[in-house]
Amino acid sequence: MSDLTQTPNMTRAGPFRPALTLRLRGHGVAILLVAPLLVFLLLTWVLPVVLMLWRSVDNPEIAGMMPRTAAALAEWDGEGLPDEATMAAAIAEFRAADAERTTGLIGRRLNLVEPGWLGLIRKTGARADRLEPPFAESLPALDQKWADPRIWQEIKRLSSPVTPDYLLATLDRRVGAEGIERVEPVYRVHLDALVRTFLISASVCAACLILGFPLAFLMAAASPRLTMILMGVVLLPFWMSLLARTAAWVVLLQGQGVVNKALISLGLITEPLSLMFNRTGVLIAMTHVMLPYMILPLYAALRTIPIEMVRAGLSLGGTPITVFRRIYLPLAAPGIMAGLVLVGVMSLGYYITPALVGGPGDQMLAWFIAFNTSVALNWGLASALAVLLLVAVGLLYALYRALLRGR
Amino acid sequence: MKKHVTPIVAAALLAATPALAEGKLTVTTYGGSYTESQREAYYKPFESEMGIPVQEEVASEVWPTVKAQIDAGNVTWDVVTGETSTIILGCDTGLLEPIDWSLIDQTKLIPDAIQECGVGTIVQSSVMAYDADKITGDAPTTAADFFDLTKYPGKRAMRKSPATTLEFALIGDGVAKEDVYQVLSTPEGLDRAFAKLDSIKDQVIWWEASSQPMQLLSDGEVAMTTSWSGRVTTANRMDGKNFEIIWDGQNYDVDFFAVIRGAPHKDDAMKFIAFATDPKRQAKQMEYISYGPTHVDAGAMLPEGLAEQLPNYPDNLAKGIKNDSAFWADNLDTLQARFQAWLTQ
Numbered sequence: 001m002s003d004l005t006q007t008p009n010m011t012r013a014g015p016f017r018p019a020l021t022l023r024l025r026g027h028g029v030a031i032l033l034v035a036p037l038l039v040f041l042l043l044t045w046v047l048p049v050v051l052m053l054w055r056s057v058d059n060p061e062i063a064g065m066m067p068r069t070a071a072a073l074a075e076w077d078g079e080g081l082p083d084e085a086t087m088a089a090a091i092a093e094f095r096a097a098d099a100e101r102t103t104g105l106i107g108r109r110l111n112l113v114e115p116g117w118l119g120l121i122r123k124t125g126a127r128a129d130r131l132e133p134p135f136a137e138s139l140p141a142l143d144q145k146w147a148d149p150r151i152w153q154e155i156k157r158l159s160s161p162v163t164p165d166y167l168l169a170t171l172d173r174r175v176g177a178e179g180i181e182r183v184e185p186v187y188r189v190h191l192d193a194l195v196r197t198f199l200i201s202a203s204v205c206a207a208c209l210i211l212g213f214p215l216a217f218l219m220a221a222a223s224p225r226l227t228m229i230l231m232g233v234v235l236l237p238f239w240m241s242l243l244a245r246t247a248a249w250v251v252l253l254q255g256q257g258v259v260n261k262a263l264i265s266l267g268l269i270t271e272p273l274s275l276m277f278n279r280t281g282v283l284i285a286m287t288h289v290m291l292p293y294m295i296l297p298l299y300a301a302l303r304t305i306p307i308e309m310v311r312a313g314l315s316l317g318g319t320p321i322t323v324f325r326r327i328y329l330p331l332a333a334p335g336i337m338a339g340l341v342l343v344g345v346m347s348l349g350y351y352i353t354p355a356l357v358g359g360p361g362d363q364m365l366a367w368f369i370a371f372n373t374s375v376a377l378n379w380g381l382a383s384a385l386a387v388l389l390l391v392a393v394g395l396l397y398a399l400y401r402a403l404l405r406g407r
Numbered sequence: 408m409k410k411h412v413t414p415i416v417a418a419a420l421l422a423a424t425p426a427l428a429e430g431k432l433t434v435t436t437y438g439g440s441y442t443e444s445q446r447e448a449y450y451k452p453f454e455s456e457m458g459i460p461v462q463e464e465v466a467s468e469v470w471p472t473v474k475a476q477i478d479a480g481n482v483t484w485d486v487v488t489g490e491t492s493t494i495i496l497g498c499d500t501g502l503l504e505p506i507d508w509s510l511i512d513q514t515k516l517i518p519d520a521i522q523e524c525g526v527g528t529i530v531q532s533s534v535m536a537y538d539a540d541k542i543t544g545d546a547p548t549t550a551a552d553f554f555d556l557t558k559y560p561g562k563r564a565m566r567k568s569p570a571t572t573l574e575f576a577l578i579g580d581g582v583a584k585e586d587v588y589q590v591l592s593t594p595e596g597l598d599r600a601f602a603k604l605d606s607i608k609d610q611v612i613w614w615e616a617s618s619q620p621m622q623l624l625s626d627g628e629v630a631m632t633t634s635w636s637g638r639v640t641t642a643n644r645m646d647g648k649n650f651e652i653i654w655d656g657q658n659y660d661v662d663f664f665a666v667i668r669g670a671p672h673k674d675d676a677m678k679f680i681a682f683a684t685d686p687k688r689q690a691k692q693m694e695y696i697s698y699g700p701t702h703v704d705a706g707a708m709l710p711e712g713l714a715e716q717l718p719n720y721p722d723n724l725a726k727g728i729k730n731d732s733a734f735w736a737d738n739l740d741t742l743q744a745r746f747q748a749w750l751t752q
Contacts, residue, residue: 104499
């Protein structure tokens with residue numbers, strides 16, 4: 001980039017003109033060379049992220065399938081029941097939806113607000129032919145739920161092509177009569193999952209740092225031969241598939257597993273310890289999986305610290321603790337930070353390990369994304385949860401940058 | 408080298424051409440012993456008798472793929488299976504084709520097997536089960552026994568879903584079978600179901616894959632478990648286990664064959680589904696997995712001793728309830744959320 005900005009000055013000097021064309025041609029080639037990568041990134045990364053962001057607010061059901069009702073309700077003041085013309089439009093569109101087999105889509109969207117409205121819409125669509133005016137009487141006669149202004153108010157609210165509902169649901173909130181409110185306590189689940197995700201991630205970071213720092217220090221200080229052996233030890237599990245390593249932990253940690261059997265035969269315990277289907281198992285397995293991501297950046301940073309600095313500090317009378325705290329640690333800080341960010345960010349998105357070795361109270365946000373994608377088929381909520389995770393990771397990275405700049 | 412390669416490529420192309428031209432009918436089901444039973448009873452005879460090749464696919468979560476295929480306008484599967492509530496919802500959300508009922512004699516099917524977009528293929532059931540080799544003395548016979556940790560100590564395994572779990576809890580708490588869904592429709596009834604689950608919560612291992620409960624029971628990790636009934640009888644027959652089913656409180660439902668909207672081989676798919684309603688073929692499937700037939704004549708064709716192990720055997724049927732698909736269609740989303748919140752508390 002800097003070359004491009006500088007070249008115009010050089011062109012005025014005249015003689016450099018040929019050089020400019022050459023340079024530009026050079027850039028053209030460079031752009032051509034990276035073009036496949038750019039296209040690849042655009043298709044496999046930028047586009048899916050944009051689609052995900054869009055899907056988290058996308059609200060196509062009512063606006064797309066009941067446009068006439070939506071237009072009529074826009075004029076309605078929300079008091080009492082809407083007028084006959086509005087109801088007639090709604091019934092005509094329910095009938096059309098029944099023929100098109102889309103009553104389920106409209107009903108499912110409304111059912112996310114109030115359980116029972118899915119069945120109501122399906123029933124109304126199937127029997128729309130038989131409804132006679134005045135609809136203000138025949139609709140409630142079909143089902144009492146149509147006498148409640150709330151369903152009309154919700155159809156009006158959901159007519160907007162975008163909705164905050166899914167994003168609010170990730171924070172256990174919804175749009176109520178008085179504005180945004182929390183859902184009832186028995187339904188609060190996502191905010192806890194977010195806090196849990198950060199807690200597990202932070203614990204794994206701490207465990208990796210405590211276990212990884214001494215090893216990285218040893219690798220930086222040891223002879224090249226020993227360093228190579230240690231590096232092999234660190235990298236060996238790194239090359240194995242995540243699933244295989246997690247499955248291995250299942251074998252080790254389960255009730256009748258290797259760890260428990262060994263401890264019992266040594267006489268240290270009499271009853272097997274609960275090491276799996278709980279937080280302990282998750283932390284053990286995740287720390288093991290994440291450890292190389294802490295050790296490698298740490299090692300890279302510690303290797304560059306000249307040992308003379310430490311010697312100088314010691315010879316000037318500093319205690320080992322002071323020298324470590326005031327000389328070694330500040331020099332090691334970039335490596336520590338890099339390791340923490342790497343481990344932290346990767347842990348935030350963890351799915352397989354907690355799913356296999358954790359209990360129901362140990363599932364992280366990614367589990368809820370997978371659940372809503374493949375089991376509940378609520379892709380709006382799944383996208384919104386992914387947005388929440390993306391924002392969380394973004395904030396963490398921003399914090400990292402701020403800390404680096406503050407140093 | 409090249410000389411040898413060309414004929415091989417040509418042969419491969421020739422072999423591939425008919426498949427490309429006609430295409431294979433793709434049938435996607437849940438896998439394991441279930442798909443095996445379908446292969447023996449339906450896929451193989453369909454291929455040999457009708458001359459239409461069947462491509463067997465397996466997926467534990469069928470519907471996200473169906474939705475994605477339709478959204479992308481690139482439908483590659485033809486036939487899928489699903490329980491009543493998913494078939495009804497799939498029909499009303501434009502994921503499924505209406506069935507060509509002119510090919511099938513409706514009067515010969517049980518009424519629950521007839522849907523606009525699906526033909527019932529088996530009666531499946533969610534039951535409670537235990538290992539008769541491990542529980543000696545008084546055998547557990549009721550749903551209440553399942554929740555009785557004093558009389559039958561030991562861990563329990565249950566499906567990680569509110570569906571069928573909440574029904575078991577209410578029946579275990581003494582609610583009459585015919586009132587279960589009525590009670591479940593009230594806030595107090597829901598609280599009651601969750602309170603009953605609370606009483607055994609710290610002893611429960613939650614399973615997600617259908618193969619897990621039999622594994623947990625075999626390993627002795629749990630004393631009792633909930634399971635799909637067919638898995639229990641298959642474990643007894645194939646692995647020589649001595650597992651017993653508690654039929655009290657069984658929650659039965661019909662599993663359907665359905666055709667995806669815009670399926671590439673729609674006509675063949677309809678033929679396949681009609682083919683699978685034949686009572687002799689249904690009886691053949693029951694030899695491989697113990698789910699109930701949907702054709703009224705199939706029961707008489709079953710081998711000796713098999714009928715009593717099926718969910719729709721009259722004695723068993725009388726002890727259970729039919730899964731209320733309308734209730735779950737309306738309440739699954741909300742109760743999933745509540746169930747997850749409850750699990751993590």
